[in-house]
Amino acid sequence: MATVIPLKPAQGPTASAVRLTDIAIEFRIKGRPPYKAVAPTSLAVADGEFVAIVGPTGCGKSTLLNAVAGLLKPAAGKVEVYGQALAGLNAEAGYLFQQDAVMPWKTALDNVAIALEIKGVGREDALGAARDWLGRVGLGRFLDRYPHQLSGGQRKRVGLAQVLIRQPKILLMDEPFGPLDAQTRQIMGSLLLDLWAGDRKAVLFVTHDLEEAIALSDRVLIMSAGPEARIIGDHRIDLARPRDAADIRTHPRFHDIHKAIWGQLRAEVIKTYGEEA
Numbered sequence: 001m002a003t004v005i006p007l008k009p010a011q012g013p014t015a016s017a018v019r020l021t022d023i024a025i026e027f028r029i030k031g032r033p034p035y036k037a038v039a040p041t042s043l044a045v046a047d048g049e050f051v052a053i054v055g056p057t058g059c060g061k062s063t064l065l066n067a068v069a070g071l072l073k074p075a076a077g078k079v080e081v082y083g084q085a086l087a088g089l090n091a092e093a094g095y096l097f098q099q100d101a102v103m104p105w106k107t108a109l110d111n112v113a114i115a116l117e118i119k120g121v122g123r124e125d126a127l128g129a130a131r132d133w134l135g136r137v138g139l140g141r142f143l144d145r146y147p148h149q150l151s152g153g154q155r156k157r158v159g160l161a162q163v164l165i166r167q168p169k170i171l172l173m174d175e176p177f178g179p180l181d182a183q184t185r186q187i188m189g190s191l192l193l194d195l196w197a198g199d200r201k202a203v204l205f206v207t208h209d210l211e212e213a214i215a216l217s218d219r220v221l222i223m224s225a226g227p228e229a230r231i232i233g234d235h236r237i238d239l240a241r242p243r244d245a246a247d248i249r250t251h252p253r254f255h256d257i258h259k260a261i262w263g264q265l266r267a268e269v270i271k272t273y274g275e276e277a
């Protein structure tokens with residue numbers, strides 16, 4: 001059985017990388033009462049921890065991530081980053097979305113270098129770092145390709161390099177491998193784990209794919225069906241590291257963990273389909 005750990009944030013001298021306390025999020029829709037997307041809910045991500053959020057479609061996973069990114073302000077509750085109340089955009093975080101953020105008129109090299117240039121890094125230094133990062137994501141031979149000359153998986157690698165070159169302390173990932181085929185998703189997962197093992201950032205990873213969440217994470221959080229969604233499960237994943245995001249799925253322990261968590265997730269997924277039917 002996977003261990004279910006209490007939802008209360010751990011107390012201790014070290015501040016969490018991210019801590020949400022009793023966060024509630026509402027959307028105003030003209031002529032209607034506010035839509036209460038997220039009910040008061042709490043979560044904490046420790047420094048160096050890889051945490052996934054899984055939940056039924058439309059429950060509020062991206063909304064929660066956007067609150068951590070500082071892209072939207074909760075109606076109630078606290079967002080803290082390394083112990084400091086978040087005001088405005090989260091400067092410690094790099095954000096990787098499902099959609100590509102690459103510029104079609106720039107080569108892979110320029111797409112990655114620009115992430116440093118807009119921070120004031122000189123052109124030559126930015127190009128040097130971009131070459132290095134593209135090498136680390138396996139695109140050392142594709143520096144001068146334009147996005148339309150790259151596969152979907154290769155564009156994702158460019159996106160990953162664009163975010164990582166800025167060395168954020170926290171990585172926010174919203175279905176980052178969503179549009180890719182199953183095999184490429186697993187390869188990207190393995191690449192992400194390899195890169196993460198180097199300097200263990202705090203990661204908050206949103207996915208609808210429970211297998212992907214278990215393969216990558218230290219903890220998997222389950223979000224209930226909306227409206228007024230909240231975190232209802234917090235499962236520690238005790239699979240050894242280093243892990244290969246593809247091979248780990250054949251491990252017997254993986255199946256036990258999957259079975260334990262799926263029971264809880266399935267109930268929420270069924271509620272969502274009932275609502276939309």
Ligand SMILES: Nc1ncnc2c1ncn2[C@@H]1O[C@H](COP(=O)(O)OP(=O)(O)OP(=O)(O)O)[C@@H](O)[C@H]1O
Nearest residue numbers: 027035037056057058059060061062063064208226
């Ligand atoms: N700007 C907005 N205005 C009104 N409602 C919104 C807005 N953004 C999101 N919502 C609603 O809030 C709820 C949560 O949306 P969110 O995108 O966070 O879900 P999700 O769990 O990430 O979904 P999916 O897995 O399908 O990507 C949904 O019911 C959505 O319709």
